[in-house]
Amino acid sequence: MTKHTKPARTLPTREQIKTFIEESSRPVGRREVARAFNLKGPDRIELKRLIRDLVERGDIDPGDRRKVSATGRLPSVAVVKVISINDDAEAVARPVSRTTVGKLTEVLLPHVNGNPSFSIGDRILARLSHFRGGIYRGSVVRRLETESQRVVGVLKKSNKELRLVPSNGRRSHEAVVAKADAGEARAGDIVSAKLLPGRRMGSRKACVIEVIGRENSPKAISLICINENEIPDNFSPDARELAEKAKPATLEDKREDLRHIPLITIDGPDARDFDDAVWAEADTSTSNQGGWRLLVAIADVAHYVRPNDALDVEARKRGNSVYFPDRVVPMLPETLSNGLCSLKPGEDRACLVVEITIDAKGRKTSHRFQRALMRSVARVTYEEIQEIQDRDPQASEGLAALSRPLFGAFRALVQAREKRGALEIEIPEMRVVVADDGTVEAIKPHARLDSHRLIEEFMIQANVAAAEALQHRKHPCVYRVHDRPAPKKFEELRVNLSGFDIQLSKGQVVHSTLFNRILEQARGKGHQSLVNELVLRAQSQAVYTPHNIGHFGLALRRYAHFTSPIRRYSDLLVHRALIDAHNLGSGGDGHSEPSELEAVCEHISMTERRATAAERSAINRYSTLFMADRIGEQFESVVSGVVRFGLFVTLEGGQADALLLARNLPDDYYDHDRARHELLGRHSGMRFRLGHALTVRLKDANLVSGRLEVDYVAGGEANRPRKRIGLGTRGKPKEKSDSPPRRGRSGRKKTDD
Template sequence: IGSEAREGDIVLAEPAPQGAGRHFGPKPARVTEVLGRMGEAKSVSLICIHAHGIPTEFPAEAVAQAEAARGTALGKRTDLRATPLVTIDGEDARDFDDAVFAEADGSGWRIIVAIADVAHYVRPGTALDLEARRRGNSVYFPDRVVPMLPEALSNGWCSLRPKEDRGCLFVEMRFTADGEKIGHRFGRGLMRSVARLTYEELQAARDEAREPQDLEAGHTARLYGAFEALLGARTRRGTLELDIPERRVVLSPEGEVLGVAPRPRLDSHKLIEEFMVAANVCAAEELERLVQPTMYRIHDRPSDQKLEGLRQFLQQFAINMPPGNQLHPRNFSHVLAMVKGAPHERLVNETVLRSQSQAAYAPDNIGHFGLALARYAHFTSPIRRYADLMIHRALIRGLKLGADGLTEAEATEMPAIADAITGTERRAAAAERDAVDRYLAAFMSSRVGETFSARISGVTRFGMFVAVDETGAQGMVPFSAMPEDRWEEDPATQS
């Protein structure tokens, strides 16, 4: 009632008042907004956005503050514009948070990671800040991004676009040839990215021994040399290395699903990951040195209950796990190495993943189990994560880099903010999974009647979950729908 909605529209609605007496059947509702039409590709993400309560509209005051932003002057900043920093991101990225540089330093390596200076534009307590905190993070769907910051900042003044001056917070790190850190220093700078590269372009430059346009000779080799040193340190540290292929939904310009493709995992992805992990560790260490409030990124060891379930599962394959108090991430990686190439490799990887605790944000440190790190914080993505903005403000305050650092009120609110942004992160992940599932369902609906290779991914009392190898789509097969035959459930092996 009360709208111009038509049959087949997807709408938002609220309960409408009813008269006195008993009422049966569908209840009246008032349509508040028409989102789109059933069957329209763009409607998929809209459904997920509203179903999960993802904020989409920015308050007018926040938009005005973002649009009033202008470039950053050098002032007391360190001038990094002569340093050939480059951004390396996905093909469709527009919010460039980070830029990197590496060079030989004696027998070791010098690495600079420069991060967008979001704190310069988003001041504590402003409309921009309050809205960013409410959102907690950007949300990425196959066909769109719901940003944490208005586009004037996220894709504009904060984004480290090539050939444009941008303010940044940077960390300069020095490592031995074996990837062990010798020292680091933080600063506030003015930089100018020399190139915007994709992961594929950087990988091709490495594989084909040629430099991308705008990069000097040897630039790629130095980046990969530093990466290999850091990778060696990671291997010795013994991190949890899961091998679960990611898939991405491929859309047409009109938003129709063309297919599902594996998301490549290139060395260039790992390079940026290692540079960012190193910078994040430095941020946590620096804030502890400065005795500043810290928003740690924590990851607890698996619970005893989950470990016991995992042990029982692995015993089916004659694999044993050490006791919980002796458990280290490398134990899980050892298990995964044992099943590499086996028919049950994927199942073991997924079961190990399900046994892990969820990562979270917290002002009290318990370390990061998966990365095998004693301390860790998120510093490298302040355009899309509020936690990183908090870390920037704490560094600015501790290092006396400006008047826009962490306030006492924020320091007091740190536990509540940590809980809130942990919640928004999980909300975003659920919405993103929901959207991918809906796109996959739409894609598979056009292939009803075809035969696919699939595997059992889980078993319950009333049916089994089956995952299609080609697309990753999952569905429930009720036992009641299966042919009349004798079926024996083995919960331990999920079969």
């Protein structure tokens, strides 16, 4: 009888062990590695030696409890800081400690009912698992208190003490301010305060740092937003001194004289910092019949702001200018932003110019960068240039003669845009008109004119040319990238669109043209604006990075921000790179490496999100101020957001958004279906979902937090009550709810902050 022998086990190589550890989502121990390679007995001793060698060579990192992980991986539990929160309450965080982690590591924290609430800037203890690349998934263990957490709020008199009511509306930030800690602040003051550590029982304590303004002063709204988001608004003495000493540029330093070219600036009526000027003419080349020659001149900020000088330090810290209805927090001192850098008409200005040639179908055939001296012949608004073009498009004199080729080139560029399938989301932008005394005169949508689109298309072409020029010369570049939507977001969009009879197939290739077809199906229908909003929510967030992945929304393979260096630090970095790459004189970046740019890109992506949050909160507060004297009135509204504790509704005319709490809906227990964006009553079957029309009554206008609250009057969708399935025996499904029940009026259960 033949005796069978077991096949000999072979030890895995160091590379195989390293690959297994890198592909594991969490740190692994020796036992898990042995099990994966079916190792037993003496082989496990040899495995221990191989793992120790990998650690000593730096190929893997040691962790807690004798576990190991891939190099640079985060531990299984770590402290992270929240840097952004989207409309669905999903957060993006970054590790607080970066001793072993790359600078672009991100942690995704999905919204889970029952978890503690948190805001941008909060520190979270999270349990982590590796997802892909530098991306981790996290689950919240708890929110960590900081020793000196800063809060903006208003002081209210309560008995014999002052209470701090936070502007962010979070009850956990409410505090008592002792007389000794109030300084000169008094009831009704808007203050910046520091929450003091050490509370275990009773009210929190806070100490006033600064008095911002008075509660009843409309001009304090933007000050609240500036302080709430910790936006730097004071320049250092060194930076101010540098700006004051700056002198106008001349033709030296390799500049071409373009003062004979009739460039014009086209901006909004309130604009004071003119970044860009444009000009166009028909291309006379016989090889490009019907084509156009464009000039896009951009303020040469790099001439005045040199790497690592005091102005550069301040600009990098801010990242961008922040625009409020009543003021601007500039990235650069006004001596530069509204002075020497601004392309004012009739004044010589230093600029970086790109000459672009396009064919009759709007396709770019060539581009060339040069440093120049220009003199704008006119400053016109979007409305003025549109009126000139509409009144006499064939005129041959003055501004009309300059506008005709501009619009001709624009029509060609629109053809190219439509052919490549750039995303065409239409979300009306509301404009707050503020009087000199700070009161709100009106809130109305911005007009969307062809003149706006003209400037956008010219700027896009200049931005593409900048990215292509730097990539062609193999020079590091700060790209503006926009990834395709995440599969989860796309699936949520598919489910929501089915409620509007717009069908999407699972697993299809996601391209911007697909979204444009969706938007076209909704055009002219009652749900058009909501479908545009849903498509926007499904998109990834655009960021800055030295690693190019293209721009999904614009359907472009290469893209960078080049056209606004007065108000965006990213554009200043691109200018410096172009100056170096084309040998255009002084003020370049000294050939920065991608690794050096990563931290800067991370920072300016954060400052952009910070500015957006501040600008949005200012609009909300001005809207609240505008609606404050209409409490008790009824409004028609549309559900624009669904959360576990209620509904967000947009009031008729789009002038304001308001919160309708679940406890103010008809009596019932409401379950939140996050995927379908709806609240469903357990007993009545009442359904409230995105797009539903509701009649509401304005109940409260909180000027400090900028929140409007409404009561339910009518609307929603009546359905048969669904049958609830309890804890059944095996084989009977248990109905899963995305959230604990929310009570209607009878329950009066308080919502979380």
